[in-house]
Amino acid sequence: MTTPFDDLMAHARETAALEQVAGRLGWDQETVMPRGAAAQRSEEMAAMEGVLHARRTDPRVGDWLAALETDTLTAEDLAQVRLIRRAFDRATRVPARLSAEIARVTSRAQGIWAEARAADDFDAFAPTLAEVVSLKREEGAALSNGGDVYDAMLQDYEPGITGNELDALFGRLRPRLVALREAVLARPPAPALTGVFDEAAQMRLSRKVAGVFGYDMKRGRVDKAVHPFSSGSGQDVRITTRTAPTDPFNRLYSTIHEVGHAAYEQNVDPRYLLTPLGSGVSMGVHESQSRIYENQLGRSRAFLGWLWSEMRDAFGDLGLADEDSLYAAANGVHRGYIRTEADEVQYNLHILLRTDLERALISREIEVSDLEEAWNRRFEADFGYAVDRPSNGVLQDVHWSVGLFGYFPTYTLGNVYAGCLHGALRKAVPDLDAHLAAGDLAPATDWLRDKLQRHGGLREPLDTIAAATGEAPTEEPLLAYLETKFGALYGL
Structure with missing residues (x-):
């Protein structure tokens, strides 16, 4: 006879398997789906979301949770229960109709965004974006449940964080980032790659670099997409990248970036496969x-010494x-407009802009009809020059088209956490540069x-970083790293 915990976990595993199938539909839509299939795919995504929502809100989940004998559960079991309970509580607050409609509209919106971006026509x-925003507000x-709407949205991406905490963190980051940016841009510019770089050679090198960073191609693949992303977990984790014929760094570093995501998913303890x-x-x-992966390792002086030979072999x-x-x-x-191509000094300023704008949208301080003007005004204030076209401004990111409100601030949180991890890694592996070279x-x-990575969702986010580094995360290691690195590079 099974226990309530056994039944709960069996249900969770089947739900996780179906979520992976839904994710594969999204991967296909971004990579190889025929353009004419967009309308049908939106119906398929809505149908799948309907099935998933029914499973996530199944009354039996509540019954199993209520019947648990927690004193018989291990620490890992309790962590599974914590995440299942959180997901159940959130899912039961959202009507099935609304969940399916969001899936339908955002699937359709993704294609409309891509066409508008290509045409520079906000x-x-x-x-369509107004439809998405209306649904996400609802x-x-x-x-x-009567609290702050944006705070509620953040929990889908960074459980435990609040908008006020982001405000405080971003307020501490902004002055030093702006000062560093201004000081660096006052110096002579860095040298640049010149020439046209064969796209097939770029793909071969990016695949090699992915393997060097530990990406297991037997459980993954590399494809092209307009907006690079990683998809899947466990035994099927796929990444995409993009090509710029005159800029092989674009492909190399988008690949390394997505490998960082994919390696996390591939390296979670196999015992946790298809569980929360x-x-x-x-x-x-x-x-x-x-x-x-991308910055502290991939853009280090030591690693670029190795990459120099590889790039010369690939491109001459x-x-x-x-x-x-x-x-x-x-x-x-x-100077530049594109977040995904931004250097380490300026990247977080792009995130602060987007976070402030999406919070204003969700709180109704601005409407979609105001968004392009608000974006352009804020960009010029932060970066000192005007946006030249929508694809370099409000249309450049896919996130809002697919309803990912609350996602953008996690990019800067990730940079802060990476700064902490890098400091701890350097202490643990004092000869790191010799290996990178x-x-x-x-x-x-491996560290x-x-x-x-192997712990997956075992701990809460802040506890995950603290357990890895031995200290509570702060922004100071990131800022010190940036000021030291770019101060030396630009003779500040």
């Missing part, structure tokens, strides 16, 4: 893995004199796997 996307109101503990604990912690002349020039080019700070990422990725 007006073509605005009515969902947020249901989740908040079987994925990354939060998007902030997830982002810490992609950012430390790079238009640069030596390894030091490649390091400077890979870390160049320059040899193209040996194993000491770093991250053992200290953080």
Whole structure:
């Protein structure tokens, strides 16, 4: 005879398996789905969401939770229960009709956004975005139960964080980031790669680099997409990247970034497969893995010494004199509009802009009809020059089209967490640079796997970082790292 816990976990595993199927539909839509299939796919996504919502709100889940004998459960069992209870409580607040409609509209909106972006026509996307915002406001109101709507939305991505805590953190980050940006941009610009770089050679090198960073291609694959992403968990974790013929860094670093996400999912303890503990604990912690892979490791002087030879073998002349020039080019700070191409100094300023705008949208301080003007005004105030076209501004990110309100701030949280992890990693592996210079990422990725990735959702986000580093996370390690690195690069 099974126990309530056995029944609860069996139900959770089947739900997780169906969620993976739904995720595969999303991956297909972004990579190989025929353009003419968009309307049908939106119906398929809505139908799948209806099935998932019914499972997530199944009254038996409440009955099993109520019948649990918690004194017989292990610490891991209790962590499973904590996450199941949280998900059940949230799912039961959202009507099935609303959940399915959000899936339907956001699936359709994704294609409309992509076409509007290609045409540089925000007006073509605005009515659909208004639908998405209206639905997400309704969902947020249901989740908040009378509290702050944006705070409720944040819990889907970073459980435990509040808008006020973000305000305080961002308020501490902004002055030093702005000061560093201004100081760096007052110096002579960094050298740059020149030439046209064969796309097939870019793909071969990006696949090799993915393997160097520990990505298991037997349980994954690399494809192209407009907006790079990682999808799946456990034994099927896929990534996408993109190509810029004159900028191989674009592909290389988007690949390394997504490998950080994918490695987290691939390295979770196999015992947690298809359970609530079987994925990354939060998007902030997830982002810490992609950012430390991409930046503190992938853009380090030591690793770029190894990459210099690999790029010369792949492309021939790079238009640069030596390894030091490649390091400077890979870390160049320059004017630009695109978040995903932003350097480490300016990246978080992009996130602060988006977070403030989406909070204003959700709270009705602004409407979608005001969004493009609000974006352009804020960008010019923060970066000192005007947005030239919508694809470089309000249309550049996919997130709002698919309803990911509350997601953007986790990028900066991930950078903060990565700063903390990098400091702890350097202490644990004092000869790290020697390994990086040899193209040996194993000491770093093994440490991250053992200290953080294998635990999946076992601990809450802040506890996950504290357990890995031995200290509560703060923004200071990130700021010190940025000021030291870019101060040396630009002679500040």
